[in-house]
Amino acid sequence: MIQFLDLHKINQRFEDKFKSVFEDFLDVGYYILGNQVTAFEGRFADYCGTKHCVGVGNGLDALRLILEGYKLMGKVKAGDEVLVASNTYIATILGIKQVGMIPVLVEADTSNYNFKTEDLTNHLSEKTVAIMPVHLYGELAPMEVINEFAREHGLLVIEDAAQGHGAMNSEGIMAGNLGDAAGFSFYPTKNLGALGDGGAVTTNDAKLAEVIRKLRNYGASSKYVNDLKGFNSRLDELQAAFLLCKLPLLDQDNERRREIALKYLEGIQNEKITMPSYSGKKDHIFHLFVVRVSDRVGFMEYLKSNSIGCLIHYPIAPHRQGALKEYSHLKFPVCEHIHEEAVSIPISPVMSDGEVDKVVQVLNNY
Numbered sequence: 001m002i003q004f005l006d007l008h009k010i011n012q013r014f015e016d017k018f019k020s021v022f023e024d025f026l027d028v029g030y031y032i033l034g035n036q037v038t039a040f041e042g043r044f045a046d047y048c049g050t051k052h053c054v055g056v057g058n059g060l061d062a063l064r065l066i067l068e069g070y071k072l073m074g075k076v077k078a079g080d081e082v083l084v085a086s087n088t089y090i091a092t093i094l095g096i097k098q099v100g101m102i103p104v105l106v107e108a109d110t111s112n113y114n115f116k117t118e119d120l121t122n123h124l125s126e127k128t129v130a131i132m133p134v135h136l137y138g139e140l141a142p143m144e145v146i147n148e149f150a151r152e153h154g155l156l157v158i159e160d161a162a163q164g165h166g167a168m169n170s171e172g173i174m175a176g177n178l179g180d181a182a183g184f185s186f187y188p189t190k191n192l193g194a195l196g197d198g199g200a201v202t203t204n205d206a207k208l209a210e211v212i213r214k215l216r217n218y219g220a221s222s223k224y225v226n227d228l229k230g231f232n233s234r235l236d237e238l239q240a241a242f243l244l245c246k247l248p249l250l251d252q253d254n255e256r257r258r259e260i261a262l263k264y265l266e267g268i269q270n271e272k273i274t275m276p277s278y279s280g281k282k283d284h285i286f287h288l289f290v291v292r293v294s295d296r297v298g299f300m301e302y303l304k305s306n307s308i309g310c311l312i313h314y315p316i317a318p319h320r321q322g323a324l325k326e327y328s329h330l331k332f333p334v335c336e337h338i339h340e341e342a343v344s345i346p347i348s349p350v351m352s353d354g355e356v357d358k359v360v361q362v363l364n365n366y
Helices: 006-014 016-028 035-048 059-072 090-097 143-153 206-213 237-267 298-303 321-325 332-343 353-364
Strands: 051-057 081-085 101-104 128-132 155-160 181-184 199-203 218-222 289-293 342-345
Touching: 006 016, 016 035, 016 237, 035 199, 035 237, 051 059, 059 128, 059 155, 059 181, 059 199, 059 206, 081 090, 090 321, 128 143, 143 155, 143 199, 199 206, 199 321, 206 342, 237 289, 237 353, 298 342, 321 342, 332 342
Parallel strands: 081 101, 081 128, 128 155, 155 181
Antiparallel strands: 051 199, 181 199, 289 342
16 A cells, blocks of 8 residues: 555654654753754744744644734734635635634636636735735745735735745745745644644744744743733744754655656656646645546545555635635635545655556556
């Protein structure tokens, strides 16, 4: 059986380091916001090319705290609107709603599974204050177009980089440094995944970073001195230590994912399967390799019968979720089409060439 994602095998490469840092963690006895968090924040900021990184509890909180920070800075307020892709994972939308702001959904584009940039203007209003591009499946959103649009209309650009660790544009600028601020997730399945939950905010805005550092820890500027009405959303000290072990291998892992993607794109020739587009550049880290088929149920049964793991990212479009009933009247035909046909096939840095070849063969025989 070729697993969709063999997390045990991915993390097994680091087991000796994990055990060593865990022993150090026990010996030091400092469990919350210690040296490991500080070290990871510094190294991840350096990796992304930003001046600041603030470790938080998870990717959803990263997005939420960015907006909470901007609210306290007077740059946004409750009731303001944020443009966001209609086909993103629901967490992107929840991060906006949880601060009292209004997500405005924009139709999807099948070329890059992001929002259709030419539709952005149609959704502008006097309440629009920000745009939140998502590096979905590991591919950079069209940031040049988005940033130009934002400059023209005076909008903040907040990257949802939860799936984009290490993706870079043609100028070598990393995800996390392509807007005003960015939210990352270190959920275990991510290309840079912890062994539990974790997240981070990256930014070049010193004031925003300062505010978020307070917000993540009950609004405190120092122990028992609370300047703000904050939250409890801190990157765990042990998870930061594990992430420090894994960060040096991230670029190598991403390169292996791109190699596998190219083998899929060159090798899979089946008119029943719609393959993703890929430029061959480093703007895609293939967190997921998503194909589309008209008979998804039959296709997935076929894969499983041939010992190929697969998953759906994502089976239900956000505007059709029960949690977002206020959007249920909206129609996004392209988005809905994607959600009805998308299937993610195995891709990971620990797949062997033989496993890749088998996936190609099985899909060609479908």
